[in-house]
Amino acid sequence: MDAVWKLAVSENPKYPQLTNSLVTDVAVIGGGITGLTVALQLAEAGKHVVLLEAGRVGEGNSGYSTGNLYSTLAKGIATVRDKWGDKVTTDVVQSRSEAVDLIENLTERFGIDCQFSRRPLYRFLTESNRKLAKSLDEEMDALKSAGLEVNEIKEDLPGFxxxxxxxxxxxxxxxxxxxxQGLARAASSVGVAIYEHSPVRDIDYDGNEVKxxxxxxxxxxxVHATHTPKGISLLQTGMVPSREYGVSAKVDATGAPEGIFWALGSFHSVRSYRYGEDHYVMAIGEKHGVGEGKLGRGYYDNLRDYLSKHFDVKSFEHEWSAQQFSSADGLPYIGRMHGLDEAYVATGFGADGLVWGTLAGMIISDLVQVRDNRWSKRFDARRFTPVKSMKGWTEENVKVSKHMVKDFLNPEKIEALSDVEPGQGKVVSLDGERLAVYRNSDGDCSVVSGICPHMKCHVHWNAADTTWDCPCHGSRFSTDGAVIEGPAYHPLEKRIAPEEQK
Ligand SMILES: Cc1cc2nc3c(=O)[nH]c(=O)nc-3n(C[C@H](O)[C@H](O)[C@H](O)COP(=O)(O)OP(=O)(O)OC[C@H]3O[C@@H](n4cnc5c(N)ncnc54)[C@H](O)[C@@H]3O)c2cc1C
Structure with a gap:
């Protein structure tokens, strides 16, 4: 499962694993766009910073995103206006514009060769639809009232x-x-000590120690820069985790559209990418709740069909998926954690986190330095917004309760592991225990506990990505139980020794 971006990776330095205990000013957990922006800014301000990354820098969700940078939001800025009014909508747009400017500035200052370029964004309908046409009018109006210059388009776009x-x-x-990866090199050059393959397993907040x-x-x-905070956090109660898919295809240079293309309806995001002499077009979409996907690899097939419908595809090349966490009230949570004055979090970015993550880097680095930041109150992670959050809280908590009860009461019972066939993954009840059982196409079987260590929900099989996914708070695990992402610190426990499994 490689995103198209992996094509260009050549000389990315490897950072060591943490083997000796350290004392520092700031520990940043997570080497995505958020963690590296925080770390770089703090180190430039003279702080000693240690950054711990569970895998490799950039290879969390940032490296599987679409690489679009915009001051609006993918779900539409009118959704913020409806809920929060004009002042907040303007703040969102202005703060995000500043974050995109910072990205541009950092690419220039540190010579990060990542094909940054200014491009237009199109949001459009391909067929007439009265309800969506009205929402486009509302979007135009909200963008204008937030101070952005926006124009109506009447002509067709490449492919659409x-x-x-x-x-x-x-x-x-x-x-x-x-x-x-460029941010990591820049951060390292100004003194950030980066450690890869160093997952944090526990935090002792009383002793200020990250283990x-x-x-x-x-x-x-x-700083929790882990996309969603690790461990149990109040913020997770209303946050919706979902997955989305991407595919790429080679096309002729003339068929590659330039810009950010958001086709409304069953929402698809389309963009092109040039690598050497080759031109690629990619489609992203097919969103569903984590652990709730029913189509397996069908999501990738749907995206390939979509690209074929709109472009003259020479060959299909890559497929990948990524996760997002959406907040209950529609704005990200950035700042101090509840009850902890020197622990910080940045989460709830939805589909727009490259820019939110950069903004989080700006806000958190100011908070740590006890400096004013004009956006810190707006996105405060401790805000209490019951009216604006109610719908999100209710829907998410009903979903979590439904999964807890339904999954607990209705396990599939099997007599023996041989009941799970090659290529299948199932959560089953065997001898009274909930097990997550996967048998690969060679017939080898892996068996781990089916209970997520985060908050004891049952994991579900993700046939698109061959992983165990928890529908409650978005933790994901490989077939051998290792944590891939989400709030869980610890793996799914292994259950049966490999030699007994067949
Ligand atoms: C399909 C898709 C496309 C998207 N496209 C866009 C886009 O075009 N534009 C946009 O603005 N946003 C986009 N987003 C959203 C965006 O990808 C994310 O919001 C953003 O990448 C989050 O960055 P992050 O640094 O907070 O998280 P991540 O990039 O996920 O980084 C978190 C890091 O923390 C590490 N970590 C986790 N647990 C631990 C631990 N215990 N110890 C140490 N390290 C740990 C992870 O390994 C990871 O590297 C997209 C999302 C999806 C799903």
Whole structure:
């Protein structure tokens, strides 16, 4: 499962694993766009920073994103206006514009070669649809009232017939993986100590100590830049985790559309990418709740069909998926964690986190330095917004309760592991225990506990990505139980020794 961005990765330095305990000013957990932006800014301000990454820098969700940078939001800025009003909508647009400017500035200052370029963004309908046409009008109006210059488009776009649409100039695109890897090199050059393959397993907030398998880091300030906070957090109660898919195809240079293309209806995001002499077009979409996907690899097939419908495809090349966490009230949570003055979090970015993550880097680095930041109150992670959050909280908590009860009461019972066939993954009840059982196409079987260690929900099989996914709070695990992402610190426990499994 490689995103198109992996094509361009050549000389990415490897950072060591943390093996000796350290004392520092700031421990940043997570080497995505958020963690590296925080770390770089703090180190430039003279702080000693240690960054711990579970895998490799940039290879979390940032490296599987679409690389679009914009001051609006994918779900539409009118959704913020409806809920929060004009002042907040303007703040969202202005703060996000500043974050895109920072990305541009950092690419220039540190010579990060990630194909950053300013591009237009199109949001459009391909068929007439009265309800969506009305929402496009509302979007135009909300963008204008937030101070953005937006124009109606009538002409068709490459690959798409347009029945109605809008164009926003001066947005941007880059290769997100190359950018984050470049940020890591920049951060390292100004003194950030980066450690890869160093997953944090526990945090002792009383002792200000972040613990990995082999060592620990004592730090005055701790930053969760892990996409969703690790462990149990109040913020998770209303946050919706979902997955989305991407595919790429080679096309002729003339068929590659330039810009950010958002086709409304069953929402698809389309963009092109050039690598050497080759031109690629990619489609992203097919969103569903984590652990709730029913189509397996069918999601990738649907995206390939979509590309074939709109472009003259020479060959299909890549397929990948990624995760997003959406907040209950529609704005990200950035700042101090509940009850902890020197622990910080940045989450709830939805589909727009390259820019939110950069903004989080700006806000958190100011908070740690006890400096004013004009956006910190707006996105405060401790805000309490019951009216604006109610719908999100209710829907998410009903979903979690449904999964807890339904999954608990209705396990599939099997007599023996041989009941799970090659290529199948199932959560089953065997001898009274919930097990997550996967048999690969060679017949080898892996068996782990089917209970997520985060908050004891049952994991579900993800046939598209061959993983165990928890529908409650978005933790994901490989077939051998290792944590891939989400709030869980610990793996799914292994259950039966490999030699007994067949
Ligand atoms: C399909 C898709 C396309 C998207 N496209 C766009 C886009 O075009 N534009 C946009 O603005 N947003 C986009 N997004 C959203 C965006 O990808 C994310 O919001 C953003 O990448 C989040 O960055 P991050 O640094 O917070 O998280 P990540 O990039 O996920 O980084 C978190 C890091 O923390 C590490 N980590 C986790 N647990 C631990 C631990 N215990 N110890 C140490 N490290 C740990 C992970 O390994 C990871 O590297 C997209 C999302 C999806 C699903």
């Amino acid at each position: 017939r347009v029945s109605k649409g809008l164009k926003l100039d001066d947005q941007a695109q880059f290769n997100p993986l190359l950018y984050v 990995t398998d082999l060592a620990s880091v004592k730090a005055r300030s701790i």
